[in-house]
Amino acid sequence: MASLAEFALEWTSWIGTLIATVVAVVVVSVIVIGVRFVAGRARGRSAWIADLERRIRVPGMTLAFVIAAWIVCATTAPASLSWWPVLDRLLLIATVLVGAWLLSTLVTFGMERLMQYDSRKDATSPEARRRQTQLTVLNRLAVVLVGVIAVGVVLFSFPEVRAVGTSILASAGVVSIIAGLAAQSTLGNLIAGVQIAFTDAIRVGDVVVIEGEWGRIGEINLSYVVVYIWDERRLILPCTYFTSQPVESWTRRSDKILGTVYMDLDWRVPVDAVREKFMEIIEGSDAWDRRSAGMVVTGSEGGHVTLRFTVSSANSGDQWDLRCLVREKVMIWLQQEHPEALPVTRVMLDRPA
Incomplete structure (x- = not known):
């Protein structure tokens, strides 16, 4: 022993x-x-x-x-x-x-x-982007919640802090009013971030036009949203922007989109020949999804006529490429085959009496 x-x-x-x-x-x-x-x-x-x-x-x-x-x-x-x-x-x-x-x-x-x-x-459909957005926000909420609980456990391990906590809870009404006024912007962004995720207003990967800039929703955080601009810039906006300002979305229900090209030409433009050339151009492009295409004269003011070309594509990237292709090919064809159709300015001088 x-x-x-x-x-x-x-x-x-x-x-x-x-x-x-x-x-x-x-x-x-x-x-x-x-x-x-x-x-x-x-x-x-x-x-x-x-x-x-x-x-x-x-x-x-x-x-x-x-x-x-x-x-x-x-x-x-x-x-x-x-x-x-x-x-x-x-x-x-x-x-x-x-x-x-x-x-x-x-x-x-x-x-x-x-x-x-x-x-x-499914990685490209609107429903898939909605789920991805919600899971991303839920992940960040869970991580923040774990951090807050850990800090709370650490603080309340001190008897002095527990005493202060009891006093604060006793005057919770006053404290809540002061905290609400002091953190109104922060709390508003947090609530807006959760609202964005679960109301399906925008989703990660959506193509949008915001503040005159074309880009994609790249990140949705709890307090701000990052828009990836096409020229590799980043537009960072608070979440409250998307709950209080109008946003132009090109992929709300589908990636498919219609695009237009406008051209101001001379009155002598051969409309039927231009329409035939337009169809030849888009039929030779893989960017056209063959849903819709057409050309009409939409204006005849100011000494010229306005031709509107309408084309459809499977997504906004193909749509941009197709519009640029139509604009370029039609312009070159008119320069070579019908220069008389190019816009000109006519000036009539009165002969002296």
Whole structure:
């Protein structure tokens, strides 16, 4: 019995702390190596397991070592020291924050797997873009929620903060009014971000015209939206913009779109010949989806006539290319075959009496 008591007392010494630390490091290392081995064996059959292991490797190892250090310190010599409460609080805070990091990584991985699975089935339809947008916003909301809860747990681990929290809750009416006035813009953007995601107003990948700029919705965050402009610029707008301002969408229900080309020509333009040449041009282009095409005279004012060419395409990119093609080919053909159709300015001079 005496030998057992002496053995038990050894763990409260610094030698016992050193031994416990070595044991903890070995145990955690074996667990990490085992997880990596299993993930490596499963990589050929399930690629997502290897991806998951790669993502959680750093936060998982950090959490395991922090918990191991906490257990070692709580059961050995540091637990009897005067500064142990401070170290205990620091280890608790580290455990909570690293655990939140690991949980956020798992949530993000799960959401991305859902988005990848959904995109493999359907990646271009409006319904698919709506689901992608909602999953993206839900992912960011979940990560923010995990972070807020972790910070709250850390703060409320201090008795002083709990006392302050009780006082704040007692005067919640006044505090809520002050907070609402101070954070009106921020909260408005957060609410607008959630509203955008679940009302299907805009979706990631939608083609839009905003502030006179043509581009695609590239990112929808909780407080702002990033529009990818065609010339590689980025237009960043608050979420409240999309709930209070009109937005021109080219892909609301479908990517298919009609486009027009206008030309101001002379009255001598051979309309039938131009119409025939126009059809020849679009029939030779893969950008025309053969849904609609036509040419009509829409104006005859100001000394010229206006010809409107209408073409349809499967998406806005093909539509842009097709309109440029029609404009260029018709212009070159008129220059070569019917120069009299090009617009001219006529001036009549009265002869002196």
